[in-house]
Amino acid sequence: MKFSNLRKNKNFKYLVALIIIFILLGIPSYIWTRRNVTTLAGRYNSPMSPVIMIPGSSASANRFDDLVKTVNRQYGEHHSLLKMTVHTNDKITYTGSIRPNDDRPFIVVGFENNNDGYANIKKQAAWFNLAFNKLKARYRFNSFNAFGHSNGGLIWTYFLENYFDDSTISINQMLTVGTPYNFEEKNTSNRTQMLHELVKNRDKIPEDLTYYSIAGTQLYTDDGIVPLGSVDAGKYIYEGHIKHYTLITLTGSKAQHSDMIDSNQFITIFHQYIVGNGVNNPGRSKTNKKVPKPRQ
Amino acid sequence: MKVQFKNKLEEKLVRGTLKIQKLLIYRIIQRTLLLIFPFALFGSFIKIIQTVILGKEGFLTDIFPTLNNDFIYRQIDNITNGLYDLSLGWVSVIAIFGAAKYTAKYYHRDDQLAGITGISSLLIVDYAYSKIQPVSFHTQILGMKGLLFAIILGMFIGWLFKKTSRPAPNLEDKATTSVIERAFISLKPIVFSLLIAIIFSTLINITYYSEAPGNFINSLATEYTSQNSWAQLLKTLVFAIYTLVMSFFGWSGTYSALGVEKMDILSTVNLNYALQKHTAWNAPNPFTSSTLYHAFATFGGTGAVLGLIIAILIVSHDKDFQTVARWAMIPSIFNISSGIMTGIPILFNVIFLIPFILAPIANMLMAALAIALHLMPPSVYPVPIGTPGPLIAFIATNGSWQALFFSVLAIIISTYIYIPFVKMAAKVKLLDNLGLEEGDH
Numbered sequence: 001m002k003f004s005n006l007r008k009n010k011n012f013k014y015l016v017a018l019i020i021i022f023i024l025l026g027i028p029s030y031i032w033t034r035r036n037v038t039t040l041a042g043r044y045n046s047p048m049s050p051v052i053m054i055p056g057s058s059a060s061a062n063r064f065d066d067l068v069k070t071v072n073r074q075y076g077e078h079h080s081l082l083k084m085t086v087h088t089n090d091k092i093t094y095t096g097s098i099r100p101n102d103d104r105p106f107i108v109v110g111f112e113n114n115n116d117g118y119a120n121i122k123k124q125a126a127w128f129n130l131a132f133n134k135l136k137a138r139y140r141f142n143s144f145n146a147f148g149h150s151n152g153g154l155i156w157t158y159f160l161e162n163y164f165d166d167s168t169i170s171i172n173q174m175l176t177v178g179t180p181y182n183f184e185e186k187n188t189s190n191r192t193q194m195l196h197e198l199v200k201n202r203d204k205i206p207e208d209l210t211y212y213s214i215a216g217t218q219l220y221t222d223d224g225i226v227p228l229g230s231v232d233a234g235k236y237i238y239e240g241h242i243k244h245y246t247l248i249t250l251t252g253s254k255a256q257h258s259d260m261i262d263s264n265q266f267i268t269i270f271h272q273y274i275v276g277n278g279v280n281n282p283g284r285s286k287t288n289k290k291v292p293k294p295r296q
Numbered sequence: 297m298k299v300q301f302k303n304k305l306e307e308k309l310v311r312g313t314l315k316i317q318k319l320l321i322y323r324i325i326q327r328t329l330l331l332i333f334p335f336a337l338f339g340s341f342i343k344i345i346q347t348v349i350l351g352k353e354g355f356l357t358d359i360f361p362t363l364n365n366d367f368i369y370r371q372i373d374n375i376t377n378g379l380y381d382l383s384l385g386w387v388s389v390i391a392i393f394g395a396a397k398y399t400a401k402y403y404h405r406d407d408q409l410a411g412i413t414g415i416s417s418l419l420i421v422d423y424a425y426s427k428i429q430p431v432s433f434h435t436q437i438l439g440m441k442g443l444l445f446a447i448i449l450g451m452f453i454g455w456l457f458k459k460t461s462r463p464a465p466n467l468e469d470k471a472t473t474s475v476i477e478r479a480f481i482s483l484k485p486i487v488f489s490l491l492i493a494i495i496f497s498t499l500i501n502i503t504y505y506s507e508a509p510g511n512f513i514n515s516l517a518t519e520y521t522s523q524n525s526w527a528q529l530l531k532t533l534v535f536a537i538y539t540l541v542m543s544f545f546g547w548s549g550t551y552s553a554l555g556v557e558k559m560d561i562l563s564t565v566n567l568n569y570a571l572q573k574h575t576a577w578n579a580p581n582p583f584t585s586s587t588l589y590h591a592f593a594t595f596g597g598t599g600a601v602l603g604l605i606i607a608i609l610i611v612s613h614d615k616d617f618q619t620v621a622r623w624a625m626i627p628s629i630f631n632i633s634s635g636i637m638t639g640i641p642i643l644f645n646v647i648f649l650i651p652f653i654l655a656p657i658a659n660m661l662m663a664a665l666a667i668a669l670h671l672m673p674p675s676v677y678p679v680p681i682g683t684p685g686p687l688i689a690f691i692a693t694n695g696s697w698q699a700l701f702f703s704v705l706a707i708i709i710s711t712y713i714y715i716p717f718v719k720m721a722a723k724v725k726l727l728d729n730l731g732l733e734e735g736d737h
């Protein structure tokens with residue numbers, strides 16, 4: 001291929017144009033990559049944003065199997081499910097797996113010691129932190145949604161206040177169901193030690209969090225186990241500190257503490273705020289600003 | 297027509313291709329591809345806007361300041377989504393129309409009705425039984441991914457028309473009577489096709505089966521990792537060949553030309569190493585998909601087709617080839633190759649199968665050698681989606697000039713590999729041009 005021949009080629013101008021385009025695109029990309037690499041700080045552009053779920057006390061990592069199945073069936077989606085159990089000796093066992101192309105897999109973290117009580121919740125939060133670090137290292141996601149059932153919400157809160165570091169990873173939405181921030185105490189003026197400490201450390205919770213708390217009620221006062229006042233006490237931790245705090249009261253036939261996650265109302269809320277987020281909103285940084293009207 | 301051959305091998309290849317071109321199936325496939333070309337080309341331009349300008353991690357989104365106006369952003373986003381979904385996003389629907397029509401026409405059956413029956417059948421097979429949206433389809437199968445399936449189904453429908461109906465009377469001969477008559481002649485194959493489609497659709501979850509093999513391979517690609525560099529190299533090559541062969545049939549393989557697949561652990565290890573040591577040199581895993589395949593084998597899209605475009609611009613005298621190459625050049629800069637894949641066409645085209653696999657593999661081996669000899673650092677840093685192929689290695693090594701040099705070398709290698717095949721394709725075309733409308737009076 002002689003160059004002089006090439007110049008006579010009538011496509012010569014296209015080839016020159018090609019080279020010019022590459023150079024024009026090359027210069028800004030050079031500047032960009034220089035800047036990007038210096039500010040990268042370990043963040044990896046992963047499109048994956050999992051839903052991490054913690055079951056309540058006395059429940060295992062299998063607690064949400066039906067919920068995941070229902071969501072997949074009802075919405076025609078194919079989320080994969082990974083279940084982790086942290087044992088008392090800090091060992092972690094896994095069941096299920098995350099499908100490679102899944103942008104929004106479900107990850108359930110359960111504990112061998114799943115007993116109630118503030119001392120256990122602190123331990124469980126420490127165990128959860130182990131599991132969370134494993135997940136972070138393994139899947140390199142940089143955002144996630146949180147879901148907690150009952151004490152799972154307390155573990156989340158304790159974890160966010162004591163272990164979570166939001167400089168490398170961000171939590172978008174959190175949803176909890178029947179989380180007893182004041183244990184069995186109905187009257188919020190009687191604060192348990194746990195509530196007292198959670199309120200005290202609330203500054204460490206990431207401020208851009210959007211949080212939906214669901215309280216179930218049967219006969220106006222409790223969901224059979226957790227009093228409405230105890231769920232409502234979460235406002236002392238979150239309200240005014242995070243971006244949005246919403247309390248939803250759920251009533252009806254499946255408003256009992258353990259049944260709630262089977263209720264249609266719950267599944268709709270769960271899908272809308274925890275699973276569906278990101279699908280309708282372009283841009284990862286935008287948070288869902290829709291706030292549902294709490295049912296009174 | 298007399299054609300001069302340079303050597304025995306070339307003659308053998310050209311003769312072999314001509315033999316394959318005689319096959320009815322092959323002719324129909326090639327004709328169908330030419331039918332979808334304009335849509336694929338238009339769609340690939342829209343795809344540039346979607347991924348490179350609007351996309352979350354697009355090349356221009358990252359490099360140039362972002363569009364801050366939410367309303368305008370959404371409007372553009374909606375417009376491009378609509379245009380894309382109904383051009384490149386549903387080429388399989390167009391393909392089945394073409395395949396069924398051409399097959400029926402070959403057998404002198406009612407080709408228009410066969411084509412329309414094909415569209416309905418494909419949409420039935422692809423129907424998503426969703427409780428939320430009343431009419432919805434599994435969109436992946438309507439795009440390039442479903443192309444092979446659509447063409448086979450289309451030919452089956454054309455064949456069904458042959459088996460179950462008699463030849464259609466020529467409309468122009470007796471225009472007064474035949475419209476209703478024509479419809480009734482084809483009633484049987486139409487009903488059969490739709491019934492078969494609905495049975496198929498009910499029994500088989502099409503998305504599941506179309507994704508299952510891919511998912512299996514993907515999990516192999518991401519889960520199985522080896523510490524040994526040579527095993528890594530072998531694995532990357534094997535998955536690259538798999539991807540190339542699949543792309544040749546319109547499917548997508550393990551590695552996508554747009555963006556790095558998720559959760560490649562080795563690449564993550566590399567990135568962490570590089571961020572700690574502030575250099576990409578001596579990264580622990582030199583032969584991953586991102587250091588070899590994405591950085592050196594996807595120039596212009598899967599199959600290093602930028603080399604083909606340049607080869608056509610330099611050596612080809614064929615007008616059609618040149619027009620396609622000029623038009624497909626712009627999307628190819630951003631690694632979107634659907635235009636050239638259907639326009640030349642490369643898909644299912646036996647001549648181009650060899651360079652389509654050979655060129656990327658040669659580039660990867662060249663890059664592997666350069667990395668092994670420490671002539672350039674491996675590509676470890678993240679690269680925005682739709683980054684022009686020759687700039688990927690440059691960006692991913694934080695602007696290493698050596699990497700840029702080897703990228704230019706890779707373009708030259710792939711162009712040289714494509715050149716003899718472009719000449720061969722021209723000869724084949726001279727002897728037997730599939731692009732000509734045959735049987736059309």
